[in-house]
Amino acid sequence: MATASAPGKVYLFGEHAVVYGEPAVPCAIERRATVTVEERADDKLRVEAEDLSLDGFTVEYSGPTDANPAVDVSESLVNAAMGYVDTAVEEARDAADRPDAGFDVIIESDIPLGAGLGSSAAVVVAGIEAATRELGVELSRSELAERAYRVEHEVQDGQASRADTYCSTMGGAVRVEGDQCETIDAPDLPFVVGYDGGAGDTGELVAGVRALKGTYDFADDTVRAIGDVVRQGEDALEAGDVEELGRLMDFNHGLLSALGVSARSLDAMVWGAREAGAVGAKLTGAGGGGCIVALDETDATETALKYTPDCEQVFRARLDSDGVRLER
Ligand SMILES: Nc1ncnc2c1ncn2[C@@H]1O[C@H](COP(=O)(O)OP(=O)(O)O)[C@@H](O)[C@H]1O
Numbered sequence: 001m002a003t004a005s006a007p008g009k010v011y012l013f014g015e016h017a018v019v020y021g022e023p024a025v026p027c028a029i030e031r032r033a034t035v036t037v038e039e040r041a042d043d044k045l046r047v048e049a050e051d052l053s054l055d056g057f058t059v060e061y062s063g064p065t066d067a068n069p070a071v072d073v074s075e076s077l078v079n080a081a082m083g084y085v086d087t088a089v090e091e092a093r094d095a096a097d098r099p100d101a102g103f104d105v106i107i108e109s110d111i112p113l114g115a116g117l118g119s120s121a122a123v124v125v126a127g128i129e130a131a132t133r134e135l136g137v138e139l140s141r142s143e144l145a146e147r148a149y150r151v152e153h154e155v156q157d158g159q160a161s162r163a164d165t166y167c168s169t170m171g172g173a174v175r176v177e178g179d180q181c182e183t184i185d186a187p188d189l190p191f192v193v194g195y196d197g198g199a200g201d202t203g204e205l206v207a208g209v210r211a212l213k214g215t216y217d218f219a220d221d222t223v224r225a226i227g228d229v230v231r232q233g234e235d236a237l238e239a240g241d242v243e244e245l246g247r248l249m250d251f252n253h254g255l256l257s258a259l260g261v262s263a264r265s266l267d268a269m270v271w272g273a274r275e276a277g278a279v280g281a282k283l284t285g286a287g288g289g290g291c292i293v294a295l296d297e298t299d300a301t302e303t304a305l306k307y308t309p310d311c312e313q314v315f316r317a318r319l320d321s322d323g324v325r326l327e328r
């Protein structure tokens with residue numbers, strides 16, 4: 001049996017534009033997905049994901065071609081969920097050269113699902129790490145990140161960046177531009193996360209931005225402008241200029257909003273944070289619903305978000321410095 005965990009993340013800047021080659025700076029946060037894997041005697045896959053729905057579910061099946069998996073929830077939820085887990089297991093089988101290996105998989109996570117905090121990347125990174133270790137293979141971090149990226153790329157219909165998976169693997173703050181990935185120095189920023197209790201469909205939102213880009217030159221310009229914000233943000237990060245980081249986060253949110261990926265609840269939380277005195281606030285991740293991230297050293301933003309009707313949960317998120325971790 002092998003257990004591995006990997007962190008979620010917030011985007012300081014650059015989501016969506018990073019899919020088209022602009023730079024992005026995600027930061028790993030101290031919220032983790034933990035995956036335990038035990039090899040089976042047969043070639044089946046049994047997945048327990050207690051956090052996936054209110055009641056959790058268990059599914060036992062023999063792969064994507066299995067017409068009759070034994071499940072206790074709706075097929076659409078299972079299909080949506082199994083994409084990442086199934087493809088991660090395929091990567092582990094490939095890495096260990098064990099195409100017929102079967103596994104019992106248990107997933108536990110304290111990262112809200114589909115909310116822009118990178119739960120998919122964390123599950124995939126921890127899943128590949130646990131499954132390869134169970135098969136006696138130790139991947140380098142860069143190979144693990146690359147294999148995890150391939151999973152997100154496949155499940156998100158060929159539209160994914162390396163940002164989430166690289167960040168979840170390495171921990172800390174990272175800079176990703178195309179296939180150039182590096183960890184960067186960052187001060188311990190006072191992240192406050194507001195969560196509307198909802199979710200957005202990453203694949204759909206990415207496809208929406210792509211369609212806009214294909215229709216309007218100014219949508220294309222907007223994506224490039226996000227890249228400019230990120231480049232400016234890197235200077236602010238280097239200088240430790242938190243006020244400037246905040247202004248740039250605000251600008252970044254406006255550009256994401258122009259690309260159609262914000263939501264009323266996200267805007268309400270962003271404005272709740274700004275009016276409380278946050279130095280900056282923006283949606284994080286794919287958008288459509290889920291989380292915003294604000295910078296505030298004081299308790300004012302947390303307090304304001306607690307009383308914002310669209311906000312279901314608010315918490316402080318500290319920068320994670322470990323990345324993927326073998327637990328047992
Ligand atoms: N605890 C979990 N157990 C099983 N699958 C999970 C879990 N958390 C996330 N996932 C997978 O990741 C998907 C959400 O990923 P995504 O839409 O990219 O949003 P995000 O990465 O922002 O959380 C879920 O639909 C599910 O397939």
Ligand SMILES: C[C@@](O)(CCOP(=O)(O)O)CC(=O)O
Pocket residue numbers: 014015016017018019114115116117118119120152159160161162163164202206284285286287
């Ligand atoms: C929108 C995007 O830039 C980030 C998606 O992040 P999340 O899955 O919503 O946490 C897509 C990607 O980079 O693959």
Ligand SMILES: [Mg+2]
Pocket residue numbers: 118119120121164202
């Ligand atoms: Mg994701």
